[in-house]
Amino acid sequence: MRTVNSKRDWGTFFLYAFGFVLLWEWIRPLKELTDTGYLYMFIFYIFLSFVMAFFHVRMWISSPIKIFYILSCVHVLYLEEAFFSPTWFKGIFADIINNFGLVLAGEWVELTNVFRTIMFFVLIWLMTYLIHYWLLNRKRIFLFFVVTLIYITVLDTFTPYSAKEAIIRTIVTGFAAMGILTLNRILTKENIGRDFSFSKRWMTLLSCLIVLSVTVGLIAPKAEPIWPDPVPFIKSLNDKSGGGTKTIGYGVDDSQLGGDFVGDNKVVFRAEVESKHYWKVETKDYYTGKGWIASDRQSERITFPIESVVPIYDFEGDVEVREQEAIIEPFISYPHLVYPFGVRQAHALDMEFLEFDPSIEKIYFENNRSTIGRYSLSYKVPKYSVTKLKQITSFQQARLDRMFTQKYLQVPATLPVEVKKLAEEITKGHETWFDKVRAVERYFDQAMFSYSQKDVAVPGRNEDYVAQFLFDTKVGYCDNFSTSMAVMLRTIGIPTRWVKGYSGGEYKQLGSNSRKVYEVTNNNAHSWLEVYFPGSGWLAFEPTPGFSNNVSLNFDTYKQETPKAETPAPVKKPEPVKPDRKEEVDNKATSTFSFKLFWLKIKLFFKNEWEWILITGLALALLAVIIYRKRSRWLPHYLLFRFKFKKNDDSFGLAYVALLKQLELYGLKRKSDQTLRDYAKYVDTFFSTREMTRLTDRYELLLYKGALKNGTWEETKELWENLIKKTIA
Template sequence: MKTLQVKNQWDMSRFFIHICGFLLLLEWVRPLIGITNVGRLDIFVIFIGICFTLSFFQTKWQIPIKVVTILFIIHSLYYKNAFINPSWLTTFFSDLSQNASLFFQGNLLDISPVFPTFLFFLSFWFLSSFISFWMIHKKRGLLFLILTIIYISTFHNLHLYNSNYAIIRTVVIGFFMLSLLQIERIKESEQLQNYARHLTKLLRPLAIFIVLSTTIAYFTPKFGPQWTNPMNFLKFKTSEVNEKPKVSKIGYGLDDSQLGGPFEADHTIVFTAQTQNKQYWRVETKDFYTGKGWEVSEKPKKISFKNKNDVMSWYEQNIKMETTAAMITMQKSYPHLIYPAGLVSVEATSDISYSVDPFSEKIYTMNGDSSTTLNSYKVTYETPQFSIENLKAVKPNEGHETSSYFRTKYTQLPESLPQRVKDLAVNLTNDKDNRYDKVLAIENYLTDNSFVYETINVMVPAKNQDYVDQFLFDTKKGYCNNFSTSMIVLLRSASIPARWVKGYTEGTLDNTLGDSVYKIANNNAHSWVEVYFPGYGWIPFEPTKGFTNPYHFINNAPASTSQNSEVINSNNEQMQQRNNEAKLKSLIENTEEVSTKKITNSKKEFSWWYVFLSTIPMSIIGYILFTTRMKWLTFFMILFYKYRKGDAVYPKAYDALLKQFARIGIPRNESQTLREYALRIDTLYSSTDMQQLTLSYENAMYQKEQGAAEWNKSVQLWEALMKKAASMPKSIDFDAVI
């Protein structure tokens, strides 16, 4: 014989079991923070919470809700079209197909983040369903607790996660969960109807045991990782491994936060450019050096322009410039422009606009509000001439340098930068009396014979080792990322504003394609340096050994010859092939990496305390809504039916009333007639309301034309019965009223 009191106790027990399942599954998410390239793991915590919430409320449409939630989150992270626009789904399924192919080919470095994100969603969906089945239906939780402990311990012993306190949390949560499940099993086997007074006796020794064991575990010495770290080989996390690391292919990519490691050449053509001038082709800049690589210090921002670039400028008023044009034909599809510095305008199809992030200077191609790609386009740009004499005359702390924000942004260095790097910068520049000579001294130092251009035997810094420090003092071997990053760090150590630029070199001239047509391949992916000179703007420099700066630097000083000027660093006829450059890991996609990093602070890690604390009020609100569901469901049902007209209303409203009584534990038996059931209800309430309503309902059913009239006469009676059901005392034993 069941009572509502027992039912509510069961709901509370289920509530805490679901909370325990959620917290245990949360322990599966934590170790992934440091080893996955999926930018935001909090989205999986939210998804897991939704899964357990749906399980607790026993929602009928769980699968559609979960599918829509997954698609909505993936769309908000990786796609720009409106969610209700089905075109993004075509792109999404195409991405899944391509990434699945790369996955089965073993080409893991080229997989885009959308694929592992989708797999994580499926994995946590399965795990949450697995937990709900075994804990709620089978009332068994030991298996999942053991799996969780093995999972955490494995990550700990592989040096991937410090699980000292995670194990303690897991055991505490697990003991509490197992105790609840054991109580439920005892209740069912002994057919206990009122076990509240026994619950305290059962939980008291359990609480004492958990507190004592947790205290002992907290203060007991703990073993460190016991196995060799396999990530030394798999992820190139240290320069001291003996195994030969996996070699990736060169190509433009998004993630520059972990530079280093070997690569192999890739001759795939990215685009061709028909132009009379050789120059580097830009994609974006980055300003925040982390000690391991580069990031953008500001949150992404989008500023639109149609054809004329009125957002960005690179050169200032003192530079002599000449306007020219180039025709770009893309061989690979990217949702952004590849463009030269000094860009004035872009000509493409009429319905194309451009959205630029002024902090990274990345220009996205847009068709309305959606991202798109261009097959070909024409760029008009200004080619500069840099006067060496004028650059030597530049005074610091003028122009943009009067802004403390600007100086802080472009002279930023991590606090962990070794002192010997700063000392080297001082030694290279302290005898120079102008900025240009200081920059040239650092550039010449890196092109000296002591440094070697190398693409294969290139190490990744160890965990506590700085990327630049390793290159300058230990290996002295590397490619463009090593040289360019080292020059910028040395410049900033000398208080000279500088930034990191990535894109492509000018490529290889191919007259078979037409007049002055250059082929630019993945091999031409490159990074270089831009230094700020007040009054002149951002001036490019090339520190990578074997590469020549394609921009014109002229000397205006008088010479003994008849010429008044000579080209110092002009187009070099013996320009080397740009093969084997740049360690760049993955194909470009239309994604924005939202950085919460501030200029003077290191990146802030995601705080799980916020997630944990936010689940408490959410769980309380959810439980309150669940326990009071009869009242607010009744309100909405009355509102839905009361003011409706027509013959079809009465049958639906009467059926809703029957469901209302069934919901509180008074279902109608299959063998009962409506009049017998109405008598049962009226006996319970000591009234005749249900019998009167049933007679009216039968009249409406037998005389179809009287349906609307009967409903109008009985709607108040129906409303009163709905409210009576919603306010039924919890202590009433319904089974006794048979």
């Protein structure tokens, strides 16, 4: 036993110092990452704890000192009553008891700062004790050192905290502490007294090693990070005002289109409908060169009673229509409704009025209230006559209202002339508007355009969003395709508008009245365009590859061309689960970290393929069980094969043990106290041979004498094989 005095030597002093530094590293980042203030109080507390531990201050002295310190800190930070007055104590105790209740209730947010501070002090108390225990009793600190390193590196990677110096500090102190501890362990184990020269040499070597390794670590070339820094991405998640990647979903501002976004499969609403179709939220008519806005920004909302006709007129004249009804069950509350093309009326139980913004054809709930109650919609699905559509060939014939044409033929003056040229080129040889529109729509089906949510460009200051997509990047998502088609059609005099909403969603289950329930998620957010045909009305087109809107057309007399996208019967292409619109965010830093997207893909894979994964997994498990249960059948064959080509006598022991196992599988069980001789006799009686006994004689020699004649395996191989073969029968 060493005396107390020798314990309080320089080694111990350094150990405490290093323990202090390591624990300090845990506290350091808090200032930057959390709203914890007055860190020096905690650090001084750690210092105090270690000092008292170093001087072996007795528990009954040190504990009151610590408690007094903690309470003083709390007092200085939060409390106003006279220090240590009865009310002060009462306040503290009431607070603690109250907070314990909150803890039990899981109301973490409600905890008071006083309580949290006290708890933090208690945590540090435990930690200092633990480190003290590790350093002096266990003489090991490796675990804590590694955890500290992980803590720092994780913080460095995923938070704005920069751990450049912290890593060096931790490495140095950790190595030093471990070196001293190893020395202490060796001294204790080898029962060497405290030899000063030995310790001195050890310390010198240790310091050299640490200096060397740190220097090498500092100056050695470092590999490039294998993933991009995720901090900007995480920042953008926490902080809506920063970051360049957008999460998908419904956004209001479309004036700056472009940029990447990541998917989000939060359910927005469930719709019970007769047939799947797109859902509109709003339409926009003014293209700025960067995105879309409403041309009439001063329009006032119209309030109208629910159940009355919605003032949206998507089609005109004597268009053939089908009446349908849909029930919407919102999961995310928005102040607006989603509605199908041709909406007539809305019904909701607890609602009297709706508000309507005519400039963007957006319907709001009364007083902008967000609801998640169900509502139903009745609407008319038009079935346009293609013959009639094809009669429209030119502007003059349309005889459109001047205001109307100005609104829906608007293009910015800055629009490059190439867009118009391209539109003209594509539509060359087509006479009617309908054919021209179809030609432009088909243009986007070409392989040079690709659908992607990643690496989608944002137009520069002097760039046009459409031109950039058409001539430069050719990579994009629905916004790129729909905007480009709308603008191109406008340049050749065909009125268009840009529509935002959701695509049809994913089929979930059968609803009432043989209707189907579709689930629409944020990934279904979508944009497309509508073209105005005089005499018929607005008709939706879908330039985005991989998407299809079910538009009913009457091909009565129209048989010249096989229609491609729109067939008379509602087409149900499988809806690709592609996130398709995004939340607009101003700051566009170029971070390509798509961890979330990757995760989404994995989740999608499991979600889509879970049946197969489950079936395959079960089948494999079943197969494994069968193979295992039937091992007595195939194992002998395997053993025969395994030992067939073995020439070495070393195999003999292995082969014999394998034979024992095989015999046991076969049903000839050896009791644990049965000797091999006895067992061999039993086996031989069973098979009416003498082979097992002969084989066992050799094995006894090997096992109990440790000697084996050369060539034993060759001689006994046949015996062994015969016995194995007997177990096959």
